Amino acid sequence: xxxxxxxxxxxxxxxxxxxxxxxxxxxxxxxxxxxxxxxxxxxxxxxxxxxxxxxxxxxxxxxxxxxxxxxxxxxxxxxxxxxxxxxxxxxxxxxxxxxxxxxxxxxxxxxxxxxxxxxxxxxxxxxxxxxxxxxxxxxxxxxxxxxxxxxxxxxxxxxxxxxxxxxxxxxxxxxxxxxxxxxxxxxxxxxxxx
Numbered sequence: 338x339x340x341x342x343x344x345x346x347x348x349x350x351x352x353x354x355x356x357x358x359x360x361x362x363x364x365x366x367x368x369x370x371x372x373x374x375x376x377x378x379x380x381x382x383x384x385x386x387x388x389x390x391x392x393x394x395x396x397x398x399x400x401x402x403x404x405x406x407x408x409x410x411x412x413x414x415x416x417x418x419x420x421x422x423x424x425x426x427x428x429x430x431x432x433x434x435x436x437x438x439x440x441x442x443x444x445x446x447x448x449x450x451x452x453x454x455x456x457x458x459x460x461x462x463x464x465x466x467x468x469x470x471x472x473x474x475x476x477x478x479x480x481x482x483x484x485x486x487x488x489x490x491x492x493x494x495x496x497x498x499x500x501x502x503x504x505x506x507x508x509x510x511x512x513x514x515x516x517x518x519x520x521x522x523x524x525x526x527x528x529x530x531x
Contacts, residue, residue: 338361338521339363339375339376340361340376340378340379340520341363341364341366341376341378341379341380342356342364342365342379343365343380343382343389343398344365344366344367345367345392345393345396346388347385347389348382348384348415349380351503351505351506352380352382352513353365355504355505355510358510359514359517361513361517363380366379367396368396368398369397378410378411378412378520379402379405379406379410379411379412380516381413381414381415381418381422382416382417382418382505383415383416383417383418383467383503383505383506385417386417386421386434386444389417393421399435406422406437407437409495410496410523411496411497411516411519412437413512413513413516414438414499414500415499415500415502415504415505415512416467416469418499419470420444420470422434422435422436422437422499423436423438423441423470423499424436424438424439424441425440425441426442427441427443428444438499439479440472440475440479441474441475442470442473443470443471445468445469445470447469447485447486448468449467449468450466451463451464451465454484454490455483455484456482456491456512457482457483462507462512463508463509464483464502464507465503465504465506466490466501466503467503469490469501471488471489471490471501472490472492475489476494478494480492480493480494482498483500490502496523498512498516
């Protein structure tokens with residue numbers, strides 16, 4: 338298993354460090370040439386979504402990433418990564434996002450704080466929020482994985498996993514383990530020719 342981490346801007350090193358501690362191979366995705374390397378999943382980190390979007394477009398990465406996600410490649414988007422994946426962003430002036438996940442998000446809805454909360458079937462993990470977005474609308478097929486202060490802060494749709502919080506800024510690998518299982522399942526489906 339190899340996971341690419343978008344490294345044009347943001348907390349990509351923190352994601353890579355966490356994956357390394359889990360024994361998962363990863364590499365930074367910065368240029369089109371990096372797309373030639375084999376990888377089984379992608380992480381879009383937290384950071385500045387406007388800068389990330391601009392750099393992804395300038396480097397010719399936006400469309401290839403959108404295509405791979407649409408073809409079923411697992412992707413994890415944290416904070417800004419959630420915004421990039423959203424089909425619609427409420428308080429955005431331009432459609433700079435990938436638009437692959439059928440959710441609407443509102444930017445900078447939650448202030449900066451840390452709390453322990455439930456994620457998926459896990460009762461309590463540390464969640465670090467930094468001017469975080471929240472999901473305000475979603476299609477029926479989207480599964481809610483976490484609620485914080487009454488807001489949807491983690492969700493899954495098919496091969497896409499998003500969190501408002503930054504799991505890479507804590508020492509808890511629960512979200513990354515969940516994503517690893519998604520990638521494992523994707524690899525097995527590919528091996529069976531599905």
